[in-house]
Amino acid sequence: MKALLQRVRQARVEVAATVVGEIGPGLLVLLCAERGDTEAVADKLLTKVLKLRIFADEAGKMNRSVQDVGGGLLLVSQFTLAADTSGGNRPSFSQAAAPEDGRRLYEYFVAQARAAHPVVQTGQFAADMQVHLVNDGPVTIPIELRP
Numbered sequence: 001m002k003a004l005l006q007r008v009r010q011a012r013v014e015v016a017a018t019v020v021g022e023i024g025p026g027l028l029v030l031l032c033a034e035r036g037d038t039e040a041v042a043d044k045l046l047t048k049v050l051k052l053r054i055f056a057d058e059a060g061k062m063n064r065s066v067q068d069v070g071g072g073l074l075l076v077s078q079f080t081l082a083a084d085t086s087g088g089n090r091p092s093f094s095q096a097a098a099p100e101d102g103r104r105l106y107e108y109f110v111a112q113a114r115a116a117h118p119v120v121q122t123g124q125f126a127a128d129m130q131v132h133l134v135n136d137g138p139v140t141i142p143i144e145l146r147p
Helices: 039-051 099-116
Strands: 002-015 018-023 026-032 062-064 072-077 120-122 129-144
Touching: 002 039, 002 072, 018 072, 018 120, 026 099, 039 099, 039 129, 072 099, 099 120
Parallel strands: 026 072, 072 120
Antiparallel strands: 002 018, 002 026, 002 129
16 A cells, blocks of 8 residues: 655545545545555554654654644545556556455545544545645655555
């Protein structure tokens, strides 16, 4: 699985001009399931997301996790993170999980996140979404885990 974490002051997702998910300070997490990914990979990724120390402590050092600061999570599916641009000008998405597998792993990740963290909001799988955010820092961290 791949994730792109953005530390935000606030973020929201709209579908058809309706807000479907919104957080204040925390992490916007763009998620991509790839072929061969499993629930075990999703579990490892969630642990990394929750424990990654990218929030400032009293000294201003990135030494706190989203759990430590009580930040929110906004989880948004984004299969385009699987893009392969090595073969020309049109990206290939052949490594992205099939839609039914992508949905299953995304929904699994969301359920596990909700069980582990108090503030979890989402986008809408396979929808045309508009994502609005105020990136804090900016801090943007890519994570890739393989089965």
